[in-house]
Amino acid sequence: MSTPPPPPALATPAPRRSRRKEARPGELLDAALDLFVSKGYSATKVEEVARQAGVSKGTLFLYFPSKQELFQAVVRHVLSSRFAEWDLELDSYQHDTATLIHYCYEVWWQRIGSTKACGLPHLVMAEAHNFPEIAAFYRQEVVLPGNRLIERVLRRGMERGELAPLDLDYGVTLVLAPLIFCASVKSTGGFCLPNPDFDVPRFLQMQADALMHGLGCQPRGGAT
Amino acid sequence: MSTPPPPPALATPAPRRSRRKEARPGELLDAALDLFVSKGYSATKVEEVARQAGVSKGTLFLYFPSKQELFQAVVRHVLSSRFAEWDLELDSYQHDTATLIHYCYEVWWQRIGSTKACGLPHLVMAEAHNFPEIAAFYRQEVVLPGNRLIERVLRRGMERGELAPLDLDYGVTLVLAPLIFCASVKSTGGFCLPNPDFDVPRFLQMQADALMHGLGCQPRGGAT
DNA sequence: TACATTACTAACCCATTGGTCATTAACTGT
DNA sequence: ACAGTTAATGACCAATGGGTTAGTAATGTA
Numbered sequence: 001m002s003t004p005p006p007p008p009a010l011a012t013p014a015p016r017r018s019r020r021k022e023a024r025p026g027e028l029l030d031a032a033l034d035l036f037v038s039k040g041y042s043a044t045k046v047e048e049v050a051r052q053a054g055v056s057k058g059t060l061f062l063y064f065p066s067k068q069e070l071f072q073a074v075v076r077h078v079l080s081s082r083f084a085e086w087d088l089e090l091d092s093y094q095h096d097t098a099t100l101i102h103y104c105y106e107v108w109w110q111r112i113g114s115t116k117a118c119g120l121p122h123l124v125m126a127e128a129h130n131f132p133e134i135a136a137f138y139r140q141e142v143v144l145p146g147n148r149l150i151e152r153v154l155r156r157g158m159e160r161g162e163l164a165p166l167d168l169d170y171g172v173t174l175v176l177a178p179l180i181f182c183a184s185v186k187s188t189g190g191f192c193l194p195n196p197d198f199d200v201p202r203f204l205q206m207q208a209d210a211l212m213h214g215l216g217c218q219p220r221g222g223a224t
Numbered sequence: 225m226s227t228p229p230p231p232p233a234l235a236t237p238a239p240r241r242s243r244r245k246e247a248r249p250g251e252l253l254d255a256a257l258d259l260f261v262s263k264g265y266s267a268t269k270v271e272e273v274a275r276q277a278g279v280s281k282g283t284l285f286l287y288f289p290s291k292q293e294l295f296q297a298v299v300r301h302v303l304s305s306r307f308a309e310w311d312l313e314l315d316s317y318q319h320d321t322a323t324l325i326h327y328c329y330e331v332w333w334q335r336i337g338s339t340k341a342c343g344l345p346h347l348v349m350a351e352a353h354n355f356p357e358i359a360a361f362y363r364q365e366v367v368l369p370g371n372r373l374i375e376r377v378l379r380r381g382m383e384r385g386e387l388a389p390l391d392l393d394y395g396v397t398l399v400l401a402p403l404i405f406c407a408s409v410k411s412t413g414g415f416c417l418p419n420p421d422f423d424v425p426r427f428l429q430m431q432a433d434a435l436m437h438g439l440g441c442q443p444r445g446g447a448t
Numbered sequence: 449t450a451c452a453t454t455a456c457t458a459a460c461c462c463a464t465t466g467g468t469c470a471t472t473a474a475c476t477g478t
Numbered sequence: 479a480c481a482g483t484t485a486a487t488g489a490c491c492a493a494t495g496g497g498t499t500a501g502t503a504a505t506g507t508a
Contacts, residue, residue, distance in 0.1 A: 038353065039353055039354060040350070040351070040353060040354060042266065042267070043266070043353070043354045121416075122349075122350075124415075125346075125350070125408055125411075125412050125415055125416070126264070126346075126349070126350030126351070127264070127350070128412045128413070128415050129262065129263055129264060129267075129411075129412070130263060130264060130267045135412070135415060139415060139416075143415070143416050144418075147418045151418070168418075169417075169418045169419040169422065170422075170426070170427060170430060172418050173417060173418070173422070173427060174427075174430060174431070174434065176416065177401070177402060177405040177431075178401060178405075180405060180408070180416060181401040181402075181404060181405050184349055184404070184408070187349075187353075188349050188352045188353075188359075189352070191348075191349055191352050191359060191363060191367070192345075192349070192363075192367050192400065192404060193393070193397060194368075194371040194375070194392075194393045194396050194397070195393040198393065198394075198397070202394070203394060203397060203398075206394060206398060206438065207398070207401075207438075209438055210398065210434050210435055210437060210438020210439070211434055211438070213434060213437030213438055214430065214431075214433055214434020214435070214437055214438070215434070
């Protein structure tokens, strides 16, 4: 509606010095996500982000005050902002807990695992030592909401009599661990896998099965 | 036998320019392991390693031709060199598979998980993108031998009729995943955990239980 | 066409760091 | 004691990369 020249496609001769204030932030975020997840935080140069977004380094700093704020904007854009929706989705879920856990793993794969966003958890863990502020931000903005979501799943299972009582902190971690592992596997190109053609979703379903056994999950809403 | 001045303890006034050719490599490796696992590969400065080992940067390059070779020497020193022993240990193991898996997790924790060495897998995964040579080296030297070891455990279980037949690649990864997760947890100060006082060994035993169920492990050497 | 506004750029600054090398001083044998 | 050997040093180099800013050009308005 307000972009005078049609957004310069990647093939266009690229008119130097076009003014497109509205489009810049989104394009910078896209480029930043791409480079951050493929090279890590400190190895990603802001100048490279700017170049990939089709602007100069100076322009990037015009829209984001620092590299760190750029990164945080990326995280908010792709992860934090989506928890509200997922919370609602859980509210209206109808089936039993075993099915729910399988469903969780499945949608995690569809919405995170198989997308670029899946590089973010790995990135933050990788650089947590050297950028404590980023780690703290991510923990607050992503880890804790995520933990709370899984906790609700388990509590729901216990209330429905499908899950044996268990320490929630350990239960949450049992559910979460395979997801983090898969994120790392994907982000490292299957580095620790024995076989290059490894079917991650299949692996996750195996994990879900093992987990349901390990947590003593009753197939139906039966009592102890 | 050959160190003329008593190895300058950390409290000694530290005689400048002492000549201790024998002790240097070990001290440099110790310092390097310490810094590498606590700061990551690229964030660790060789000068810092040298300082912590009580020598100058120039001296470090006298013993190791580059930062990368220093790192590889660390990996060989703490990990690669130990697989032979572990292989032998498995040869002579007597009990059933469920007990063996629990035992594996337990000794992994004692020998790796609770030591500095546990930072290495996390480090390599963290920087695999930017240092492909290091990743390839580590994969060859540690990942593949580790996978083979776990594979032998599973094969043994199947031969004894305690494990249902399964795809070995997935089985190996099911066993390995919790270890890698725990290594990352430790290396990031419990970054993704809901609770700061999380008992990792206990978590591993819960994982072992769930896993044995998931793999359909028979408690005794019974048939299908 | 002339002017004001501002999105954008490119050159610059400066701290950091892997690696080198000429120099120095600690040992050795005689 | 003295020369020869070599372990150890620290000053130095070149490349890198986050962030700044003076200036340029695209746009709107009249």
